[in-house]
Amino acid sequence: MKHYNVAAERTRIGMTQEQLASELGCTVKTLGKWEKDISTMPGKTLSDVASIFSCSVDYLLDKTEERKELHV
Numbered sequence: 001m002k003h004y005n006v007a008a009e010r011t012r013i014g015m016t017q018e019q020l021a022s023e024l025g026c027t028v029k030t031l032g033k034w035e036k037d038i039s040t041m042p043g044k045t046l047s048d049v050a051s052i053f054s055c056s057v058d059y060l061l062d063k064t065e066e067r068k069e070l071h072v
Contacts, residue, residue: 004062007035009053024048 010020021031024045034041041049050057056068 004037005060006041006049009055009060010035013053020049020052023052
């Protein structure tokens, strides 16, 4: 599973790795591994990231180029 757009979305909203890691309850090292596709992000975490960025999981996984903002 690739997570190409996680770092791009984090940067887009001006969030640091430290801030996102804190919000997700993980370490910066773990987040970096997910962003670089060294390890796989758990499904629940991926869903949480999509909610934080207001986009679809498919966009985060680079399965679509459409952000498809979520309206909660």
